[in-house]
Amino acid sequence: MLLEIENLAVEVAGKRVLKDINLSIEEGETHVLLGPNGAGKSTLFLTILGFPNYKVVKGTIKFKGQDITNLTTAERVKLGIGVSFQTPPSIRGVSVGDLLKIISHQDVKEELNPRMKELSQQLKFSDEFLDRDVNLGFSGGEVKRSEILQLLAQMPDFTMFDEPDSGVDIENVELLASEIGTLLDKDKPQGNRKRSGLLITHLGYILNFVSADKAHVLIDGVISCSGNPTEILEDIRKNGFNGCVECAQCL
């Protein structure tokens, strides 16, 4: 098992947001996390990532068999966890290019390596763009593509995507989806995939382009339902998340 979350309860600013989460993701699998606003989807992401304000009050998170519950974010990332944020902060004076060099373990004083330049072009970024301060004045689409570009520099074993398609036009969704596919080994036959991922999506639109193995519905801090992504999405489209609530109660 690549990622194994057991009985996880998390508090943010003294409020319990996640109550009892159990979630396992195998090597090579892509899972989808669905749920209404405020259900705790981003909290789960940021807890897996180890942000300081997300206090684990119960349970454990294991990654590659190692208990990472008390590791710092940087330590977890070094073990192979990556994330694309929905609305990342802008950082004045820190350029996209410099960040890419750091992520790909390159000396900041040297020229960006050709592979990264090629990837930037693939994501429709010009050389000038790489000199810009990260996320400062970026359009919605530029933010998403820059997040994916940074992940391509990192190539994590397990990647979390927070709404990678929100605010992106159709043409670019396909471009992003194809790169997300690369990050999730989708170009390889199913049995040979090593990289795994967890996608947060509101509308599931991205799933038209990125196949997922399993979906989970998070409601009110609890995973109320897990199963086939297509079927679960279909249910939600028909009955809304209320249907999931009722379904969970039946269980």
Add this chain to the structure above:
Amino acid sequence: MDVLSVRNVYEDALRAKDKKAAIGADVTIENFSDETVNALDMIDDLDDLNKQTKKDLLKVGVDTEEKNRSGSFLQVDQSNIFTNNSMSDSIEVMNMAVALEKYSWLDDYLWNVVKPDADKYTAKTALNEKENGVLSGYFVRSLPGTKEVMPVQACMFISDEDIMQTAHNVIIAEENSELHLITGCATGDDVGSAMHVGVSEMYLKPGSKITFTMVHNWAEQVEVRPRTGVKLMDDSTYINNYILTSPVSTIQSFPTAYCDGENSRAIFQSIQGGKKDSIIDVGSRVLLNAKGARGEVISRAVAQDESKIYARGHLAGTVPDVKGHLECHGLVLSNDSFIYAVPELEASSANLEMSHEAAVGKISEDEINYLTSRGIEEEDAESMIVRGFLNMDITGLPDELAQQTQNMIDMSLDGM
């Protein structure tokens, strides 16, 4: 000349010899010793300086090999030990004594845009000149219609303990000329305590441009009181860049640009890193006195340890159709440090436009988290953010100089 306007510099200075500065800690001048003018020998080549001094100079942007420079000037304590005036046909570089001898008209430019009775520090400099004949400092002038893209480098260096260094500099950009200066101020490695007063008067004739980039690297117990006035005539542009990232005892300066010419423009950009128990009180003032004049004051300050930073900016619009913007951003990194941002806008006419933006706070946690989520350790993330915050885009420099200035900023930020 109108009799009333005849200046008596000596009398004015004498009256002000005990006058405290309007702002900043009061320094007892008497605690520092006056040096005899030109007590040190001249050197033939900057390369003759010892290794350590060369290193100290390089830190403040002074290249002892004089590569990509259009002139050099070095004052150590109260002695002008080196002047190189032969590198450009467009630029004159001289020490003040030589310049006054050569140009009788230069007298009119002295104590004109900085007043001798402004405070006891200007008074001290003026009295040094009048009573003791101490003519220190440099004269730099760009000839009419010339555009030299390489900078003149000028350096004030203090080599000995408890020295009181004064300098009086005059910079003139003649009509339609362009002049770039890099000025570095530093102390020798074995100097603990000293005082520096530098009076600089700059004159921009119509259509001219001056960029003045200053890097300070003082010892921890040095008292620094620069006094700068800039007069801008029609269509002239003045750009001032100031970088201080090393500890100092106290520094107080409030350079003032008088935009007296139509469509003149003054920009002040400063980077201040407060360390240890430094008290840094640095502001910039632009008086918009003519139609179409524009002023910009931009500062970035980071206070660490027990440092105190007063970041001041003052824009005053006195006529219609002028525009000014003031921007002051500060980061306070320790509980014992302090930033006091004082943005002032003064409008005394209709139809002008002035704005300010000030924000002081801590490093954003979101930014730290973002960088750690890319595998960067928290401490490194903080330092990247601080460096990035201070690393502002310096505008208005020719390409050759922009890169050099960026290197100077990078070098200053290396220790942050």
